[in-house]
Amino acid sequence: MTVSKTAEKSSEKPADAAKGRKDAAEAQPEALQLGELSEQLGYVLKRAQLKVFENFLRCMASLQLTPAQFSVLLLVEKNPGRNQTEVASTLGILRPNFVAMLDNLESRDLCARIRSTNDRRSHILVLTDKGKAVLARAKKLVASKHEARLNDLLGQANREALIGMLSKIANEF
Amino acid sequence: MTVSKTAEKSSEKPADAAKGRKDAAEAQPEALQLGELSEQLGYVLKRAQLKVFENFLRCMASLQLTPAQFSVLLLVEKNPGRNQTEVASTLGILRPNFVAMLDNLESRDLCARIRSTNDRRSHILVLTDKGKAVLARAKKLVASKHEARLNDLLGQANREALIGMLSKIANEF
DNA sequence: GATATTTGATATGGTCCATAACAATTATCA
DNA sequence: TGATAATTGTTATGGACCATATCAAATATC
Numbered sequence: 001m002t003v004s005k006t007a008e009k010s011s012e013k014p015a016d017a018a019k020g021r022k023d024a025a026e027a028q029p030e031a032l033q034l035g036e037l038s039e040q041l042g043y044v045l046k047r048a049q050l051k052v053f054e055n056f057l058r059c060m061a062s063l064q065l066t067p068a069q070f071s072v073l074l075l076v077e078k079n080p081g082r083n084q085t086e087v088a089s090t091l092g093i094l095r096p097n098f099v100a101m102l103d104n105l106e107s108r109d110l111c112a113r114i115r116s117t118n119d120r121r122s123h124i125l126v127l128t129d130k131g132k133a134v135l136a137r138a139k140k141l142v143a144s145k146h147e148a149r150l151n152d153l154l155g156q157a158n159r160e161a162l163i164g165m166l167s168k169i170a171n172e173f
Numbered sequence: 174m175t176v177s178k179t180a181e182k183s184s185e186k187p188a189d190a191a192k193g194r195k196d197a198a199e200a201q202p203e204a205l206q207l208g209e210l211s212e213q214l215g216y217v218l219k220r221a222q223l224k225v226f227e228n229f230l231r232c233m234a235s236l237q238l239t240p241a242q243f244s245v246l247l248l249v250e251k252n253p254g255r256n257q258t259e260v261a262s263t264l265g266i267l268r269p270n271f272v273a274m275l276d277n278l279e280s281r282d283l284c285a286r287i288r289s290t291n292d293r294r295s296h297i298l299v300l301t302d303k304g305k306a307v308l309a310r311a312k313k314l315v316a317s318k319h320e321a322r323l324n325d326l327l328g329q330a331n332r333e334a335l336i337g338m339l340s341k342i343a344n345e346f
Numbered sequence: 347g348a349t350a351t352t353t354g355a356t357a358t359g360g361t362c363c364a365t366a367a368c369a370a371t372t373a374t375c376a
Numbered sequence: 377t378g379a380t381a382a383t384t385g386t387t388a389t390g391g392a393c394c395a396t397a398t399c400a401a402a403t404a405t406c
Contacts, residue, residue: 032263035251040315041323042229042240044336045222047265047343052215055346067215068362078208085384090205092220094364099386113385121371121384142213150214153345154338162338163217165327170220172326173228241393258353267395272355286354294353294402351404356397363392373382 059145063138068093069105070142073135076111076125083122084113110134232318236311241266242278243315246308249284249298256295257286283307 037043056067065073068091075087088098102125105111110131113123127135150159210216229240238246241264248260261271275298278284283304286296300308323332 032248032252032255032259034263035247036312037244037247037251038340039336040244040247041320041336042222042225043244044339044343045218045225046240048339048346049215049218049222050265051343051346052218056215067219071210071213071216074208074210074213075205078210079205082205083384086205090207092223095385096365096387097363119372119384123385139209147214149346150342153341158334158338161331162335163212163214165331165335166217166221167211168326169323170217170224173221173224173322256353268354269356269396270394292353292403296354347406349405351402353402354400356399358397359395361392361394364390366387366389368387369385371382371384374380376377376379 055149056142056146059141060138063134063141065134065138068101070135070138072101072105073110073127073131073138077127077132077135080126081124083116083119083124085122087125105131228322229315229319232314233311236307236314238307238311241274243308243311245274245278246283246300246304246311250300250305250308253299254297256289256292256297258295260298278304 053067056070060066060070071091072087075091076082079087084098084102085095088095093101102111102113106113109128111125111127113125116122116124147159150162154162226240229243233239233243244264245260248264249255252260257271257275258268261268266274275284275286279286282301284298284300286298289295289297320332323335327335
């Protein structure tokens, strides 16, 4: 719904420190009225999602993990020995697009492709030792810097309610 | 966080009608365990957002409006007479990317660019009569087919709580 | 009136998403 | 058994969206 990532970089933030009032005769631009937009589910969902991803990337800067990469590592750790098709499809990634992603993770020695002996077409996925170590550190960062922020903002109960509602939407909408 | 749009087209849905059980000796692939992934804010946020946009597009199929286009029409209706820079920036759209978007809406006679007499650099944006009519129909479709679905799924109170929490995240995270 | 800034626009590159097609391997079944 | 179909990972490719640099015209600044 329209929200880009560098939106706040340049000029107009809500941080209109000494501006908001028309001190002199310099007619200010006047912020636009959002109106019904602020009640639109899709609009607010997209804005929230961008903010959360942005924060995730900052938290993971030291490990250089994107949300998608983190989800792959999490899923492979929980389900070692599955092939590319299985992992990709449960994450909603199309097989062709999963190739470059794995190339990346494999080149960084975070996970490995192993030719299956049962079915020599498929590649079995496993985390390397380094992959496990990195994932463990990633989990700690996410918990302490990322998810913790939600608790500060919404409180534990609301945080759980939010996750529950979003899951419901993701699965039943 | 990885969720594509054609994820459910091909094979593995939760709709494993007569499959789930290993009736014969045809060892089934066994669904993967999501594990901690289902508790990750970013993951569930992204999945929900994709589902909501998908549904939005279906509801708007007759009007051919994307979520981004709908948000532009809503904002211009609420704030007629503003220029491209102002509208684009409050939506988080970068000016260069807003040009093609407006070209589209203008070519469909939904909104118009008018050279400002005050500042001949800027284009003032307004909805055309057709634009107002289309937006009115769009609002009805969104309310009846889209937002109503949230009420069915979560209930009125939870729906409002959800929007509130997402707004808070969008603004304060 | 010279210089800087703003506005809309173009060009361009990056990332992500989606489809078609291919070789290697395996499954199906006549 | 052997011909045909299906699956797996892969490449190539195109589209949508996002981001930056740059430009000419118009305006602001001093």
